Amino acid sequence: MAHRPGGLLAAKIHLKHISVVTTEGYADRPGGAQSVLMAEFGQEEQEHKMRVALNAFHNYQNGIRPAGPGASDLLDFFAFVDEQLDSSGAPNIKRSDQEVTNLLAKRAKALHLGPANYCWFLDPSKALCLKLAGAHARGATEPLIGMCDSARCPQATHHAGHRPVWAASAESKKVFIATIGRAQRTEKARLSTELARDERVLAEIDVQSGTGA
Ligand code: SF4
Structure with missing residues (x-):
């Protein structure tokens, strides 16, 4: 209906939309x-x-x-x-x-x-x-x-702007790893691998951007 001449308004009224923009969204009207x-x-x-x-x-x-x-x-x-x-x-x-x-x-x-x-x-x-x-x-x-x-x-x-995201990711993994019991060895190994990856990315950013301590 919305694609016919004058149809957008008709569709708006029919669908009881407050704004015609909403109707356009529904109708995907170019x-x-x-x-x-x-x-x-x-x-x-x-x-x-x-x-x-x-x-x-x-x-x-x-x-x-x-x-x-x-x-x-x-x-x-x-x-x-x-x-x-x-x-x-x-x-x-x-x-x-x-x-x-x-x-x-x-x-x-x-x-x-x-x-x-x-x-x-x-x-x-x-x-x-x-x-x-x-x-x-x-x-x-x-x-x-x-x-x-x-x-x-x-x-x-x-890049340096991404550092906080990787740092937060590494910190949260450290917290998780510290709380994992011995029975969950597989999970601990998986998180440790991901932590090593986060730390590698951080070290590379620091070297290339000069953001190291
Ligand atoms: S995996 Fe590679 S291509 Fe895919 S979103 Fe990440 S950087 Fe881009």
């Missing part, structure tokens, strides 16, 4: 207020990703490096961007953010922000989350952030 809202949200999200990528690049220029399995690929890319900037003019001129932004655009578009890592989703065939999901994820064009295993995925990087 071009409506909800679509405009989603487009604005997408634009804002893209701009935020660009700011994150730009910040990571500026950190790189200041000697603050990413950690994680995807760090060396990201460093190679940042070195390439730096080279492009150097070859495009006098070396001592500070480049405008717009110039850097143009070079970072594709990489920023591929960026997904996980709570404990950045995911540079450039190649679905390398995505560990999709491999773990198996047949269910065949043909996927987005990462499965909920299944992210960033300590092992070649597209993941860890």
Whole structure:
């Protein structure tokens, strides 16, 4: 009904919705207020990703490096961007953010922000989350952030901003391990392995970002 001429209002009245925006949501109506809202949200999200990528690049220029399995690929890319900037003019001129932004655009578009890592989703065939999901994820064009295993995925990087999440994770595991009885050896071994992983990630972040004590 909502897709017919004048149908949106009719559907609103029929469904007793207070706002026509709600009806659009139900009807998935293209071009409506909800679509405009989603487009604005997408634009804002893209701009935020660009700011994150730009910040990571500026950190790189200041000697603050990413950690994680995807760090060396990201460093190679940042070195390439730096080279492009150097070859495009006098070396001592500070480049405008717009110039850097143009070079970072594709990489920023591929960026997904996980709570404990950045995911540079450039190649679905390398995505560990999709491999773990198996047949269910065949043909996927987005990462499965909920299944992210960033300590092992070649597209993941860890930065100083992720440190509190890993530190909290390590602390909670220490508390759990201390309360586990001898009978639960398997559970203790599993948590100890995960704790070792958390501590390794923290140590790598500290080395690369200079956040160590
Ligand atoms: S495992 Fe994590 S970092 Fe790797 S592709 Fe999936 S979401 Fe991205």
